[in-house]
Amino acid sequence: MLEQMPSARPIIDAHLDLSWSALGWDRDLTLRLDELRRSEEHMSDHRARGNATVTIDELRRGNVALCFATLLARAVPPGAVLPPSVDLDTATQQVGIPADGSSRRALDYPSRAHAHAAAQGQLAYYRQLEQEGYVTVILTRSQLESHWQRWSAEGATPHELPIGLIVTMEGADPIVTPEQTSRWYEQGLRAVGPVHYGRSTYAVGTGFQGPMTEAGHALLREFERLNMILDVTHLSDESFTDALEHFDGRVIASHHNCRALVPRQRQLTDDQITRLIERDAVIGLALDAWMLHSECRAGAGMGDIVELEAAADHIDHICNLAGTCRHSGIGSDLDGGFGREQTPAGLDTIADLQKLDAILEDRGYSSEDRDLIFHGNWLRLLRETLPQ
Numbered sequence: 043m044l045e046q047m048p049s050a051r052p053i054i055d056a057h058l059d060l061s062w063s064a065l066g067w068d069r070d071l072t073l074r075l076d077e078l079r080r081s082e083e084h085m086s087d088h089r090a091r092g093n094a095t096v097t098i099d100e101l102r103r104g105n106v107a108l109c110f111a112t113l114l115a116r117a118v119p120p121g122a123v124l125p126p127s128v129d130l131d132t133a134t135q136q137v138g139i140p141a142d143g144s145s146r147r148a149l150d151y152p153s154r155a156h157a158h159a160a161a162q163g164q165l166a167y168y169r170q171l172e173q174e175g176y177v178t179v180i181l182t183r184s185q186l187e188s189h190w191q192r193w194s195a196e197g198a199t200p201h202e203l204p205i206g207l208i209v210t211m212e213g214a215d216p217i218v219t220p221e222q223t224s225r226w227y228e229q230g231l232r233a234v235g236p237v238h239y240g241r242s243t244y245a246v247g248t249g250f251q252g253p254m255t256e257a258g259h260a261l262l263r264e265f266e267r268l269n270m271i272l273d274v275t276h277l278s279d280e281s282f283t284d285a286l287e288h289f290d291g292r293v294i295a296s297h298h299n300c301r302a303l304v305p306r307q308r309q310l311t312d313d314q315i316t317r318l319i320e321r322d323a324v325i326g327l328a329l330d331a332w333m334l335h336s337e338c339r340a341g342a343g344m345g346d347i348v349e350l351e352a353a354a355d356h357i358d359h360i361c362n363l364a365g366t367c368r369h370s371g372i373g374s375d376l377d378g379g380f381g382r383e384q385t386p387a388g389l390d391t392i393a394d395l396q397k398l399d400a401i402l403e404d405r406g407y408s409s410e411d412r413d414l415i416f417h418g419n420w421l422r423l424l425r426e427t428l429p430q
């Protein structure tokens with residue numbers, strides 16, 4: 043039986059790439075973490091091999107009741123590359139399909155039709171995990187309420203409960219046309235970021251500058267009509283501004299830290315944070331050391347130079363700008379192409395997110411405020427946004 047962390051507070055994690063980790067990296071997330079790490083001992087294709095931090099067991103042990111689980115598949119025409127000067131995180135140091143065709147950790151596909159099919163496969167993976175009792179895909183407010191009740195009930199046994207999943211999409215390439223958004227919504231998709239790194243049909247993402255495209259504006263109109271949540275994470279500064287001007291629906295930043303602390307384009311400026319607060323958005327704290335500390339370089343490991351205190355600094359910064367704790371949450375990204383080699387010291391598995399509780403308590407956050415940050419803000423946003 044799993045040993046629960048002492049006095050664990052329920053967590054909602056607004057960004058995990060579970061299906062990409064499983065299907066792109068050939069990982070069985072139902073293994074125990076030590077088994078999963080051992081299964082990769084012979085692999086040397088990436089520094090994150092053998093260093094995974096997220097499994098179903100570890101989510102349960104960390105009392106992660108619910109997570110936003112991505113579909114992640116990019117359409118990158120053959121030959122497209124990003125300039126070497128671009129700040130890339132570990133997941134995407136290489137954009138495009140390798141010349142030798144050896145595309146393990148598949149992320150990039152030669153067309154949107156391919157990306158569409160890959161994301162449908164990722165969705166099928168979540169549905170199969172659901173069949174096996176590991177997760178439950180949450181589409182409606184009533185499903186959310188009954189799920190939350192099971193996890194927060196007196197004497198709840200998280201080690202036996204399914205993890206709730208809100209299905210999201212990181213980069214909208216799998217939505218082949220804006221009109222197709224409604225089909226995805228029917229299938230369970232509830233939040234979308236229009237672009238990942240580089241450019242998509244809809245917007246300009248991390249590492250580049252530029253506004254949304256006309257197709258992007260049409261996509262936003264569909265999101266608004268359907269009540270699809272817009273995730274601004276990965277939008278370039280111009281696309282960010284453009285998106286907020288063209289979209290009146292609900293906005294989040296699923297996994298996004300502060301540029302005032304880590305001065306790279308991947309993070310949010312204070313002005314952007316202020317605009318998100320005005321829209322009653324929630325901003326999820328990402329636990330990639332590269333996004334937490336300015337001295338970390340992408341893909342260089344270096345997690346050991348960053349303490350978990352750095353994560354609390356980003357929470358502090360957002361709460362100070364807002365004057366309240368109502369806009370700060372967790373969006374860990376802990377399986378986003380890196381492992382424990384690039385997490386803050388002391389964070390060996392996702393269950394260690396619970397250590398943030400004591401750090402925030404020491405900084406004067408009340409128990410109510412810590413509830414908001416751990417789950418309450420995401421819960422409120424979902425209650426206000428999901429269909430009945």
Ligand SMILES: [Zn+2]
Nearest residue numbers: 212276297378
């Ligand atoms: Zn990301």
